[in-house]
Amino acid sequence: MTKPAKVLYAKRAMLADGWAQDVQVTIDDHGNIAHIEKNQTTPDFNAESLQGVLLPGMANCHSHAFQRAMVGLAEVRSSQGDDFWGWRDTMYRFLAAIGPQELQAIAAQLYVEMLKAGYTGVAEFHYLHHAPGGACYDDPAEMSHAIIRGATDVGIQLTLLPVLYQFSDFGSVAAGPQQQRFLHDGERFQRLLEQLAASYPNSQQLNHGMALHSLRAVDEPLLHQGVATLKGLHPNGPIHIHIAEQEKEVAACLVHSGQRPVEWLLDHCNVDEHWCLVHATHLNKRECERLAASKAVAGLCPTTEANLGDGLFPAVDFLHSGGRFALGSDSHISVSPVEELRLLEYGQRLTHKRRTLLAGEAQPSVGASLYSQALRGGAQALGIKSGTIAAGMRADFIVLDDNDPTLYGKHNDQLLDSWIFASQRPNVKDVMVAGCWKIQDGRHINEEQIQQDFFRTIDRLNNQA
Ligand SMILES: [Zn+2]
Structure with a gap:
């Protein structure tokens, strides 16, 4: 399964400069594209013929892997208000029994599902650092190792974002007992990043970045x-933050600082193309324009944001301002770039009562426009050279x-429009990450074993509940 495929031949491919026929792609020993030939009606004798259309693979900009194991457990009406904050309480109770072994098994199952859906890379927004109960492991990177092992075993590209989280609310409010597993001060966080950098050099498999949990969880x-x-260790490493998911959070930020969260961040940090603002859901027009001008990526997670009742991101205004976006599966209520x-698009149609709203000026196809933009934004958010098929880029492909x-x-x-708006199944046949096949004919070589480990983990968690 990890045999490098050196020369690929596709009848049709979506290249950086548009669609092409009879395309031959040569991949170097590092898993990057060496060169591309179009209209190659007679492929090289050693070329591997693909049974479908070659597209760039999608980077998933936002994942909390452990939440894959609790999907569907918060869909029951309760006596308290059922909103994001109620869901968060369910999530806090659920994660109490998750240690490194459980995290690795859940992450591996999730990452196989991501590959099969067409995601070739994932940014893991990793805040579950400490042992159940909140005690520190002897090795501060214990839970990070579990995520890395899960991703490495499956073969998805991982951008690891250890999360800095110290407080429970604006004004440096002390964290509660259920948040103890997430917490670091600045010095301990530095030791974690240093250890991870020393243990895992940047590679085609793993890229290092960091995340700030939210403006609630860190003070200035x-x-x-x-x-x-982060800048001291990885000058170009991605920086992600949950920024404006909830109206209550925006209101609290206004009370605390006199500014809305995105406005505050843009005024107090050098927000540039290395940043990804996850759930920039509640943006006013001015924030749309300023965020777009910063070149940072808005990390959008439409299915999770719908599931949690967060609100709708103003995508029409943001994209008209030239904004960049990436897709995240976040809580994994859905693991599918197509559904995101x-x-x-449908959220905008229902709001504006019009159609084809997110097509570009130069790209009238909504599917092609959205897919291309999400590819570019996703690669930027993960800090990897991916998202287009061109010489020098990673060989991250789907067929x-x-x-x-x-x-x-x-x-x-039309193919992308039909796939995104009308397909009833993933339609992803093969998936390649950095020049190696990970999914072939819809299957991962270790998927049975990974699923059995996942089932055992779910049984264990259910027995402890
Ligand atoms: Zn999140």
Whole structure:
């Protein structure tokens, strides 16, 4: 399964400069694209012929892997208000029994599902650092190792974002007992990042960044200390933050600072293309324009944001301002870039009562426009050279099955429109990460074993509940 595929041949491919026929892609020993030839009607004798359409693989900009094991457990009406904060209480109770072994098994199952859906990389927003009960492990990176092992075993590209989290609310409010597993001060966080950098050099498999949990969880000095720590170790490492998911959070930020969260962040930090603002849901017009101008990525998680009742991101205003976005599966209520893009467009149609709202000026196909933008934004958010098929980029690909009744006979952009708006199944046949096949004919080589480990983990968690 990890045999490098040196030369690929596709009847049709979506390249950086548009659709092309009879494409031959040569991959170097590092898993990058060496060169591309179009209109190659006679492929090289050693070329591997693909049974479908070659597309760039998608980077998933936002994941909390452990939440994969609790999907569907918070869909029951309770006596308290059922909102994001009630869901968070369910999540806090659930994670109490998750240690490194459980985390690795859950992450591996999730990452296989991501690959099969067409995600070739993932940014893991990792805040579950300490042991159940909150005690520190002897090795501060114990839980990070579990995530890395899960990703490495499966073969998805991982951008690891250890999360800095110290407080429970604006004004440096002390964290509660259920948050003890997440917490670091600046010095301990620095030791964690240093240890991870020493243990795992940057590679095609693993990229290092960091996350600030939210403006609730760090005060201004800690925020700057955390960012400086990352910059000292990884000057171009991605920096992610949950920024404006909830209206209550926006209101609390206004009371505390006199500013809205995005406005405050843009005024107090050097927000640039290394940043990803996850759940920038509640943006006013001015914030849309300023965030777009910063070149930072808005990390959108439409299915999770819908599931949690967060609100709708103002995608029309943001994209018209030239904003960049990436997709995240976040709580994993859905693990599918297609469903995220479909809901992103449909949310805007239902709001504005019009169609084809997120097509670009130069790209009238909504599917092609959204898929291309999410590819670029996703690669930027993960800090990897991916998202387009061009010489020098990573060989992160999917092969789409165009011999499917929904996709059959569809011309180029129509293929993406049909896939994103009409497909009833993933349609992803093969998946390659950095030049190695990870999914072939819809299957991962270790998927049975990984699923059995996941089932055993769920049984254990249920027995402890
Ligand atoms: Zn999140």
